[in-house]
Amino acid sequence: MSVDAVLNQVDADLDNAMNRLMELLRIQSISTDPAYKPEVAKAAEWLVKDLQSIGFKAEIRPTTGHPMVVARHEGAGPHLLFYGHYDVQPVDPLALWNTPPFEPQIEDTAKGKVIRGRGASDDKGQLMTFIEACRAYKAATGTLPGNITIFFEGEEESGSPSLVPFMKDNAAELTADLALICDTGMVSPGVPTIAGSLRGMLKEEFTLKGPRIDLHSGFYGGPALNPLREISKLIASLHDETGRVAVDGFYEGVSEVPAEQLAMWKTCGFDEAAYLGGVGMTKAHGEEGYSTLEQQWSRPTVEINGLWGGYQGAGSKTVIPAEAHCKITCRLVGDMDPVDVRAKLRAHLEARVPQDAEIHWDSSLDGAKAAFMDTSRPEFEKARLALTDEWDREAVITGMGGSIPIAGYFKDILGMDAMLIGFANEDDAIHSPNEKYDVTSFHKGIRSWVRILDRLNG
Amino acid sequence: MSVDAVLNQVDADLDNAMNRLMELLRIQSISTDPAYKPEVAKAAEWLVKDLQSIGFKAEIRPTTGHPMVVARHEGAGPHLLFYGHYDVQPVDPLALWNTPPFEPQIEDTAKGKVIRGRGASDDKGQLMTFIEACRAYKAATGTLPGNITIFFEGEEESGSPSLVPFMKDNAAELTADLALICDTGMVSPGVPTIAGSLRGMLKEEFTLKGPRIDLHSGFYGGPALNPLREISKLIASLHDETGRVAVDGFYEGVSEVPAEQLAMWKTCGFDEAAYLGGVGMTKAHGEEGYSTLEQQWSRPTVEINGLWGGYQGAGSKTVIPAEAHCKITCRLVGDMDPVDVRAKLRAHLEARVPQDAEIHWDSSLDGAKAAFMDTSRPEFEKARLALTDEWDREAVITGMGGSIPIAGYFKDILGMDAMLIGFANEDDAIHSPNEKYDVTSFHKGIRSWVRILDRLNG
Numbered sequence: 080m081s082v083d084a085v086l087n088q089v090d091a092d093l094d095n096a097m098n099r100l101m102e103l104l105r106i107q108s109i110s111t112d113p114a115y116k117p118e119v120a121k122a123a124e125w126l127v128k129d130l131q132s133i134g135f136k137a138e139i140r141p142t143t144g145h146p147m148v149v150a151r152h153e154g155a156g157p158h159l160l161f162y163g164h165y166d167v168q169p170v171d172p173l174a175l176w177n178t179p180p181f182e183p184q185i186e187d188t189a190k191g192k193v194i195r196g197r198g199a200s201d202d203k204g205q206l207m208t209f210i211e212a213c214r215a216y217k218a219a220t221g222t223l224p225g226n227i228t229i230f231f232e233g234e235e236e237s238g239s240p241s242l243v244p245f246m247k248d249n250a251a252e253l254t255a256d257l258a259l260i261c262d263t264g265m266v267s268p269g270v271p272t273i274a275g276s277l278r279g280m281l282k283e284e285f286t287l288k289g290p291r292i293d294l295h296s297g298f299y300g301g302p303a304l305n306p307l308r309e310i311s312k313l314i315a316s317l318h319d320e321t322g323r324v325a326v327d328g329f330y331e332g333v334s335e336v337p338a339e340q341l342a343m344w345k346t347c348g349f350d351e352a353a354y355l356g357g358v359g360m361t362k363a364h365g366e367e368g369y370s371t372l373e374q375q376w377s378r379p380t381v382e383i384n385g386l387w388g389g390y391q392g393a394g395s396k397t398v399i400p401a402e403a404h405c406k407i408t409c410r411l412v413g414d415m416d417p418v419d420v421r422a423k424l425r426a427h428l429e430a431r432v433p434q435d436a437e438i439h440w441d442s443s444l445d446g447a448k449a450a451f452m453d454t455s456r457p458e459f460e461k462a463r464l465a466l467t468d469e470w471d472r473e474a475v476i477t478g479m480g481g482s483i484p485i486a487g488y489f490k491d492i493l494g495m496d497a498m499l500i501g502f503a504n505e506d507d508a509i510h511s512p513n514e515k516y517d518v519t520s521f522h523k524g525i526r527s528w529v530r531i532l533d534r535l536n537g
Numbered sequence: 538m539s540v541d542a543v544l545n546q547v548d549a550d551l552d553n554a555m556n557r558l559m560e561l562l563r564i565q566s567i568s569t570d571p572a573y574k575p576e577v578a579k580a581a582e583w584l585v586k587d588l589q590s591i592g593f594k595a596e597i598r599p600t601t602g603h604p605m606v607v608a609r610h611e612g613a614g615p616h617l618l619f620y621g622h623y624d625v626q627p628v629d630p631l632a633l634w635n636t637p638p639f640e641p642q643i644e645d646t647a648k649g650k651v652i653r654g655r656g657a658s659d660d661k662g663q664l665m666t667f668i669e670a671c672r673a674y675k676a677a678t679g680t681l682p683g684n685i686t687i688f689f690e691g692e693e694e695s696g697s698p699s700l701v702p703f704m705k706d707n708a709a710e711l712t713a714d715l716a717l718i719c720d721t722g723m724v725s726p727g728v729p730t731i732a733g734s735l736r737g738m739l740k741e742e743f744t745l746k747g748p749r750i751d752l753h754s755g756f757y758g759g760p761a762l763n764p765l766r767e768i769s770k771l772i773a774s775l776h777d778e779t780g781r782v783a784v785d786g787f788y789e790g791v792s793e794v795p796a797e798q799l800a801m802w803k804t805c806g807f808d809e810a811a812y813l814g815g816v817g818m819t820k821a822h823g824e825e826g827y828s829t830l831e832q833q834w835s836r837p838t839v840e841i842n843g844l845w846g847g848y849q850g851a852g853s854k855t856v857i858p859a860e861a862h863c864k865i866t867c868r869l870v871g872d873m874d875p876v877d878v879r880a881k882l883r884a885h886l887e888a889r890v891p892q893d894a895e896i897h898w899d900s901s902l903d904g905a906k907a908a909f910m911d912t913s914r915p916e917f918e919k920a921r922l923a924l925t926d927e928w929d930r931e932a933v934i935t936g937m938g939g940s941i942p943i944a945g946y947f948k949d950i951l952g953m954d955a956m957l958i959g960f961a962n963e964d965d966a967i968h969s970p971n972e973k974y975d976v977t978s979f980h981k982g983i984r985s986w987v988r989i990l991d992r993l994n995g
Contacts, residue, residue, distance in 0.1 A: 111850070111851060111853070112850060112851055112852070113851065168854065169848070169850060169854060171848070171850070172751075175751075237852045237853070264756070280855075284853070290816040290818065292816060292966055292969050293630075293966075293968065293969035293970065294816060294968075294969065295939065296838070296840045296842060296866055297738075297937075297938045297940055298722070298938055298939060298963065299816065299833070300838040300866075300938060301823035301824075301832030301833050301836055301868070301938065302813065302818070302821035302823050302829045303816070303818065303822060304822040305822075307772070307841035307842075307844045308772060308773075308775075308840075310844075311769040311770075311771075311772035311773045311841070312769075312773045313769075314765070314766060314770075315769045315770045315773035354760075357749075358748045358749045358750060358752060358757065358761070359747075359749035359893065360748065360761065360762060360893045361892060362893065363760035364761060364762040364763075364891070364893065365759035365760050366759075371760045374759030375757070375758075375759050378759055380754070380758040382758045382763055382766075382857060383763060383765035383766055383769070383847065384754060384847050384848055384853070384854055384855060384856050384858075385765075385848040385854070386768075386844060386846055386847060387844065387847075387849045388843070388844055388845070389841065389842050389843035389864065390627070390629070390843040390864060391845045391862070392569070392570060392627060392629070393569060393571065394569030394570070394695045394696070395695070395696060395740045395742070395866065396569065396626060396694075396842055396864070396968065397738075397842060397866050397940075398842050398968050398969070399842070403844065404849070406849075406853060406854070410758050433822070434819060434820060435817065435819055435820065444853060479755075480755045480758060480759065481753070481756060505756065508751075509756075510752075510753040510854065510855060511750050511751040511752065511753070511856075512751065
């Protein structure tokens with residue numbers, strides 16, 4: 080049987096595939112907010128039913144957090160495990176959405192048709208590319224392709240607290256010859272991309288406590304320690320004037336990118352002007368002396384993701400608040416160890432807490448090392464050829480600035496390599512208002528998996 | 538008629554007076570939040586009715602903002618204008634209140650009975666001390682005391698936008714021989730205090746805009762400008778390492794406190810350990826080289842009252858937000874001009890805004906110069922003697938760290954001096970959760986006004 084029959088089936092069924100995706104996008108599966116727990120469960124159930132409908136043996140697998148979805152099709156060929164996540168980011172600030180985040184729609188834009196809605200790109204649209212590829216195989220050939228396990232989690236956007244225990248408890252079931260992960264993007268529109276490395280992540284949150292109670296800035300302004308001023312000084316101390324992280328020992332474990340890799344990055348189709356200009360930047364604001372791609376793919380960061388304290392309402396309030404709050408994430412590279420980086424970051428800040436203030440850390444937040452793929456495995460070349468066929472453009476192996484801890488867990492816990500292939504674009508506004516997924520990404524993404532499965536099983 | 542009969546009437550009617558105050562405290566007159574506009578109006582109407590019930594000719598006087606209350610009793614003696622404000626601060630953070638802020642109650646505490654609720658001290662409890670003194674005169678003598686105009690505003694906690702236009706439009710009606718203002722505190726519990734000076738105020742608010750949209754810290758962390766980091770640097774730049782404001786020219790117009798005044802401050806009963814320790818501080822955190830009282834009464838400040846941006850919800854969100862926000866108030870002293878200070882503050886921050894960021898100022902916020910009372914007027918000595926009689930402790934004339942722009946407006950617009958006498962205590966938690974007013978302050982405050990009116994009319 081030729082792969083063309085399956086590709087034709089993908090083309091013929093595209094409208095139905097988009098309708099199925101939009102059904103999944105209507106489910107408000109925000110995992111970080113406990114209020115949405117029933118919606119997260121609903122998304123898992125939707126997926127189980129859909130997978131069962133095309134012949135997978137699929138089931139909900141409860142955890143102490145949100146459930147996993149595991150599905151199995153036993154067949155010939157290498158055992159492939161496909162991973163995706165069905166949970167989504169919060170939608171705030173809601174006022175900046177042009178359409179309701181959970182009422183997805185197909186829109187015509189200057190750059191082509193897009194599917195608009197929270198999760199369209201991250202990661203419901205992406206995981207559905209693989210399901211739709213399987214569905215097309217089933218429709219065109221009467222059977223699902225090869226030897227597949229599907230593994231979806233619902234906690235990726237909230238630190239995956241259940242993931243490692245679940246993988247340990249179900250190691251035999253989840254260990255395949257290779258993991259396929261679809262949660263990454265293309266380096267530039269139309270350039271098929273395999274991720275060679277991912278940055279790691281460390282999450283932190285702290286409260287800086289000052290006066291025992293909120294104070295009046297007339298009665299106490301001057302003598303009082305102001306936590307908002309002090310937290311600003313703490314944050315300002317994290318970087319030097321060249322953009323370098325000023326935390327002692329922070330760069331231990333970071334290695335420079337080899338020259339040949341840098342050379343490949345320069346020709347990988349990355350459009351720096353579009354990347355920066357698209358979000359209103361005229362230059363890269365990271366460490367001086369490193370290119371935009373290096374800052375994004377191979378350099379560690381300390382970013383502030385949330386900062387608040389005092390009065391935020393309309394008008395003015397002459398308050399010196401009792402406390403201030405800060406959420407931080409660090410991106411890690413090379414051999415940086417999240418436990419070690421956490422200790423250094425905390426030591427840096429604790430050493431700078433002034434008299435009469437206290438720093439309180441949230442102890443619930445996790446971290447993961449950077450991940451490097453074994454791109455010498457033959458599956459990478461097969462996938463590269465399949466992607467090159469589909470996109471009429473040489474596929475590239477690049478770095479990735481994001482953190483998908485699962486790749487590291489697959490390696491460390493299950494001894495399984497992973498291959499990350501995704502079809503998101505830089506302007507998808509994932510984690511932002513007005514998230515979208517290009518219909519081209521969705522359509523050619525499905526076709527890409529058909530071709531990749533054909534080559535991996537060939 | 539002896540003043541004792543009036544004082545006895547005050548004592549006999551205290552429970553009723555407290556019930557009346559609690560009725561007023563139940564009205565949620567938060568002026569800064571437009572949602573509470575009807576409640577602000579309700580408080581004004583309540584006051585008009587109460588003043589009419591004791592013989593004042595009282596009325597609501599509409600403005601483009603919240604209404605004024607003006608009441609008049611023509612009688613013999615110097616024309617005295619009493620000022621207070623019936624609006625209150627917002628109540629957030631609501632979770633820190635031990636009782637609902639608008640369900641006032643009398644509580645027994647280790648330091649004696651208190652009236653608990655938003656506005657109990659600032660300023661409903663204080664303004665009611667004067668009304669209750671008048672009521673007692675009326676009950677004991679059959680007539681209101683002397684020659685009185687009462688003037689209450691409902692916008693004091695939101696910048697008094699209607700105050701100056703109203704005073705200009707009604708200058709003849711509002712110009713008396715002396716203004717009495719009850720919106721200040723006692724330097725230490727039991728030490729009757731007349732304010733000799735007040736700090737001025739400048740309000741500012743800005744938004745720092747960075748990326749065009751919220752960004753994912755994996756895709757953009759490194760190259761992206763992070764408004765939360767940048768706003769922290771801006772705020773950290775406002776002070777040097779000695780606590781001195783680092784804004785160029787900020788201290789122009791500030792004069793040192795004369796030695797004899799400093800000497801008086803040292804013996805005025807101010808309990809530094811109680812003042813600092815009561816809110817969890819072991820030292821004064823303002824400018825090095827100045828005492829706690831100097832930092833509070835005679836030195837200018839730049840304080841951050843609100844700071845926010847990015848994700849504030851439960852869990853983590855890997856976002857680099859598009860913008861960050863900051864609310865500032867400066868306390869001004871000496872001849873510092875708010876218009877001039879505003880220009881300097883803005884210039885300081887604008888010079889530090891990085892490439893690809895923009896600062897946007899709220900243009901609706903106002904300012905007022907510091908105010909100095911003419912304590913050589915004979916009314917000050919009369920009031921000092923009356924207060925000394927009531928409190929069995931020499932009354933003192935001190936500085937004040939707060940800003941009550943009305944004193945400056947009375948002088949500048951109406952050519953009228955003001956005398957500020959109030960009975961609040963440092964631990965009243967005004968502008969904070971669990972605001973309270975000591976029953977002693979309320980009771981002896983009423984009695985103080987009876988004695989002051991007796992001496993001023995004597």
